[in-house]
Amino acid sequence: MSLFFIKRPNFAWVLALFILLAGLMALPSLPVAQYPDVAPPQITITATYPGASAKVLVDSVTSVIEDELNGAKGMLYYESTSNSTGSAEINVTFVPGTNPDLAQVEVQNRIKKAEARLPQTVLSQGLQVEQASSGFLLIYTLNYKDGAANKDTVALADYAARNVNNEISRVNGVGRLQFFAAEAAMRVWIDPQKLVGFGLSIDDVNAAIRAQNVQVPAGSFGSSPGSSLQELTATLAVKGTLDNPEEFGRIVLRANEDGSAVHLSDVARVAVGSQDYSFESRLNGQRAVAGAVQLSPGANAIQTARAVEQRLTELSVNFPEGVGFSIPYDTSRFVDVAIDKVIYTLVEAMVL
Template identity: 25%
Template sequence: MIENLIGFSLRNRYLVLLTACFLFAAGIYAVKKNKIDAIPDLSENQVIVFTEWMGRSPQIIEDQVTYPLVTNLQGIPKVKYVRANSMFGMSFIYVIFEDDVDTYWARSRVLERLASIGKSLPEGVSPTLGPDGTGVGHVLWYTLNAKGMDLGEQRAIQDWYVKFGLQNVPGVSEVASFGGFVKSYELSVDPNKLSYYNITIDEVIKAVRSNNNEAGGRKFELNDVGYIIKTNGYVKNIDELNNISVKTKNSIPIKVSDIAKVQMSSENRLGIFDLNGEGETVGGIIVMRYGENADEVIKNVKQKMEEVSKGLPEGVSFNIVYDRSGLIEESIASIRNTLIEEIIVVCIIVFLFLMHWRSAMSIIIQIPITIAASFILLNYFDISSNIMSLTGIALAIGVIVDNGIIMTENAYKHLSERQKQLNEGLKSKD
């Protein structure tokens, strides 16, 4: 088989040369299209199911949320195992699929199963899927530079403007907000006044909810002009909350201000974000979607930040605190320089060892062709250019050169023996 292949190559040199040129060109194209990252993604093929039920203890979460979900999710096809974690007010379930399963197929199967088990969960509990990212998907962290602006305003800018702008970047799975305060209205009810007016907490909650709503009307025409009727019922400030009527007693409305104190507050926080010991700040985490090019995603996010920054209030700007692109560039540059140095050293040693420029060239030309062609396989198996993969290519240069030297020496030996036989045959005829 090998003899036939060698003979075919010798008889069709131009075809072999054309094939080598085609592989080199295809390899160069593959290098440009190959995904770039600093570290390989070795995380498991998993789908995260997150459920929130605030105010409940871990044991209640385990019994009424986690256990029903785990028992139902275990029957999904191609699932290896299911992990779960229950904590105060939250439940996390990790559905681990087999490695060859498509991520979005797995997510659709989990959604189908969640739709069928909703009735077994407590009222008001709705499980949701986590982002379609991996454990190494946090590619960029940023904060907002906003001196003189309170943390509540900064968080509002992050949640209602910056986050929506950056989520439109291709390859971004989620923009996770952190830090600051999420504004809310807080009603501090006086139990003595509730007892005096004979009002329950449920009546207060019902009154606030019903008065913080909008209702649509119908459309009617007047003088060939169409009018749409609607009500503006959403609460806009503290005074409107204070004036909500909870109950009427002896034709006198009992307002929220009569039984409670209303003030601006924030949702309960599980932690704070401090930057370099200079105080609290607000920012976000860019989570990259599964299988995307980290270097390209980071560049697109930075370009989008320049567009979003034009709409920020005066004095507010972005501050990038973690950027993986620096690590990616340093890692790729280090491996690239190592490859160039190895190629140069190997070329010099091969030429000095063989002392025959045609034989040396036949070996040296294999190095760039083989390295370029290896990126075709990297793209086929969806492997990014990272420290591990490029280091493997660098180590393989020695094997490439060794094989070339062995084949060249073997060919040179057979040619010498053949030439010796021809010389002896000529001598015998003389």
């Protein structure tokens, strides 16, 4: 074969140029990451069932979804975890070469069939079906700067969950975002002895909170059908959902015949706290809230990391006073170094 090209140098030059041009054209579309994506496609299903034990999750959520996943086209295997914090995760692995988008659609269709057998609370919380590369691309943190007057980590986590995470999730190339904190929530600590003393149960408390913490339409004045002389209409706005511990404490659990009533504050302590206390993040010894970004399959690690950093910079303009962000872990830096070494070696080879 070498003799063939030695005798035909012009043909060899033309072929080499074609190969060079083809490589240059394909270069922008090549995925850039710290490690090659050799693992088979994986789809992650996340479900939340507040207050449920691990066994309840397995019996009522995980096993139901797994039954529907059996027989999925191209599925290699699945593995699931259920914990006592009320969250379950199922990782579905497909055979190598499977299109990740088609695999995600297949999983979503299977979950749709299982929804009729899942608890309503789980459906209201939402089932997340995501595809992402294994391992974290980067981890970002929000933390209070030195000298900040207010260092309420619960409030900071709530701000990040509501105003930052969704923006980062929409960045091109981000496959999945894991948040190591939780939004603020109204916490109700019930005193069992007081509850029994009033002849009430946990179900009574749950029913009262659901019934009295709801937004309902109040209608309007002057709407049709009405007098033809009516010129104005007014929509009524009434307060429905409760906002603070004092309002929750006034929820009526039972009205007695003598006109007295048992309120939530009579049997429980109500306060604003974190929705979940499973995570605690620290940066240089100081408490912070952290989010981990996983790369979407085939995405460019360097471009995605830079886009996330740029979006955080844009969002930081509206951060609460005394709050900043940092990126303590970023694998794209290693990719930058590796690419620089490749370019240096290429230039060195051309010179030689």
